[in-house]
Amino acid sequence: MTLTMPFDNTFAREMEGFYAPWQAEAAPAPELLLLNEDLAVELGLDAAALKSADAGAIFAGNEAPIGATPLSQIYAGHQFGGFSAQLGDGRALLLGEVLDVHGKRRDIQLKGSGRTPFSRGGDGKAALGPVLREYLIGEAMHGLGIPTTRALAAVSTGEPVRRETELPGAVLTRVASSHLRVGTFQFFAAQGEIEKVQQLANYCIARHYPELASAENPYLALLEAVRDRQAALIAKWMHVGFIHGVMNTDNMTISGETIDYGPCAFMDAYDAQTVYSSIDTQGRYAYGAQPVMGRWNIARLAETLLPLIADNEEAAVEAATDAVAKFAEIYVGEWLTGVRAKLGLQSASNDDLDLANSLYTIMSEQKADHTNLFRSLSSAAVGDDAPVHAELQDSAAVTPWLERWRARMADDAMAPDARAQAMNAVNPVYVPRNHLVEGALKAAVETGQMTPFKLLLDIVKSPFEPKDGLATYAQPASAAFGAGYKTFCGT
Numbered sequence: 436m437t438l439t440m441p442f443d444n445t446f447a448r449e450m451e452g453f454y455a456p457w458q459a460e461a462a463p464a465p466e467l468l469l470l471n472e473d474l475a476v477e478l479g480l481d482a483a484a485l486k487s488a489d490a491g492a493i494f495a496g497n498e499a500p501i502g503a504t505p506l507s508q509i510y511a512g513h514q515f516g517g518f519s520a521q522l523g524d525g526r527a528l529l530l531g532e533v534l535d536v537h538g539k540r541r542d543i544q545l546k547g548s549g550r551t552p553f554s555r556g557g558d559g560k561a562a563l564g565p566v567l568r569e570y571l572i573g574e575a576m577h578g579l580g581i582p583t584t585r586a587l588a589a590v591s592t593g594e595p596v597r598r599e600t601e602l603p604g605a606v607l608t609r610v611a612s613s614h615l616r617v618g619t620f621q622f623f624a625a626q627g628e629i630e631k632v633q634q635l636a637n638y639c640i641a642r643h644y645p646e647l648a649s650a651e652n653p654y655l656a657l658l659e660a661v662r663d664r665q666a667a668l669i670a671k672w673m674h675v676g677f678i679h680g681v682m683n684t685d686n687m688t689i690s691g692e693t694i695d696y697g698p699c700a701f702m703d704a705y706d707a708q709t710v711y712s713s714i715d716t717q718g719r720y721a722y723g724a725q726p727v728m729g730r731w732n733i734a735r736l737a738e739t740l741l742p743l744i745a746d747n748e749e750a751a752v753e754a755a756t757d758a759v760a761k762f763a764e765i766y767v768g769e770w771l772t773g774v775r776a777k778l779g780l781q782s783a784s785n786d787d788l789d790l791a792n793s794l795y796t797i798m799s800e801q802k803a804d805h806t807n808l809f810r811s812l813s814s815a816a817v818g819d820d821a822p823v824h825a826e827l828q829d830s831a832a833v834t835p836w837l838e839r840w841r842a843r844m845a846d847d848a849m850a851p852d853a854r855a856q857a858m859n860a861v862n863p864v865y866v867p868r869n870h871l872v873e874g875a876l877k878a879a880v881e882t883g884q885m886t887p888f889k890l891l892l893d894i895v896k897s898p899f900e901p902k903d904g905l906a907t908y909a910q911p912a913s914a915a916f917g918a919g920y921k922t923f924c925g926t
Contacts, residue, residue: 445638465592494587506529584609697924713922
């Protein structure tokens with residue numbers, strides 16, 4: 436079978452020198468495990484054709500769809516603060532771009548399809564567990580309304596990959612607005628190829644921010660636009676207790692989507708210092724550090740754009756510094772807007788920041804579950820405080836705060852039932868609980884049983900509506916599980 440996709444590959448046509456043409460390695464026995472049919476339809480693809488007997492070969496990279504121009508992108512990046520001058524797609528191939536049913540351009544990429552020129556000694560393969568984790572978390576983030584890459588398909592390859600042990604191999608088909616990163620700019624800036632940096636900036640403006648083409652200073656405007664999207668994105672992460680775990684500059688997109696779900700996790704008990712990633716030994720990317728690291732990454736982007744922002748170096752540095760400095764203000768604004776919604780507040784008050792922080796202090800002291808505490812507030816909004824108290828070790832600790840919150844709600848002319856409904860639309864019942872994720876992945880990897888994974892996937896794709904008989908999926912892990920829980924990159 437030969438599949439045709441409606442590719443329109445602008446990156447391959449316009450950006451020679453930014454990639455290496457390449458072909459995937461053949462998988463010996465590819466089998467389709469998961470197909471995201473809703474996403475397929477959104478991309479304008481024939482879902483029925485994608486489910487054919489030969490679909491595994493297509494999504495493993497054995498057979499490129501008609502119109503594909505497989506390529507591996509090059510980039511650099513700061514990884515845990517240290518600069519690597521050349522990284523690139525070490526196990527990924529961009530097949531091409533399609534225009535979805537909304538007219539939005541989307542990349543279709545294989546991840547785990549074998550060595551590339553940028554593999555740096557790696558095998559270029561992916562194990563089943565990390566592929567399924569990325570599929571699950573990406574779809575959960577989409578369900579939560581957070582900008583994200585998504586998964587179109589997952590296939591097993593029929594061959595093992597060697598990590599700490601021998602594991603079943605797999606390939607993920609990833610969909611993104613693009614795979615352009617801060618690290619893409621860093622590669623060419625580090626080489627002193629300013630013309631390439633400008634070419635890349637022009638391409639990013641045309642693809643992601645076309646309104647900036649007529650700006651007085653389009654390159655400064657690009658920096659500001661990426662800053663704004665990243666500040667808004669990280670605020671959304673914080674609202675749901677998401678910890679990315681590896682916020683390197685090569686993992687920050689120009690489009691403002693979450694990318695690269697490696698050692699990521701969702702927090703149970705609230706603690707700003709929470710770190711799950713086994714490779715983040717210094718806590719650089721702890722939950723509470725994410726806004727600061729977002730600003731740090733934007734500063735690295737700013738450095739690459741200095742020659743384009745102004746001919747005079749001093750003027751360029753001043754303009755870029757001012758732009759980066761505004762990150763904190765923009766982030767706090769985005770965070771406050773989201774927290775007000777979580778607290779059922781329509782209007783804005785100068786006291787809202789302190790009100791919210793006071794609640795987080797209580798949650799930290801009481802080791803309250805982040806997701807369940809916020810969800811319980813909708814009950815308190817209609818007069819039932821019991822669910823809130825049930826989330827705390829010392830239920831009396833929250834009583835003064837509840838009184839203060841109710842006094843603040845009185846500023847909004849909103850019926851209690853309507854307020855509770857609005858709160859339940861932004862405070863999820865379900866997030867991918869770490870113990871449930873690990874259990875589903877273990878079943879898939881060790882026994883080939885996909886049922887637990889598919890059930891969990893269905894639950895987190897619609898996280899705001901409680902589901903009958905599935906209350907356990909809204910409960911945190913045991914203290915014993917959470918105490919030593921670590922996540923791994925999978926490479």
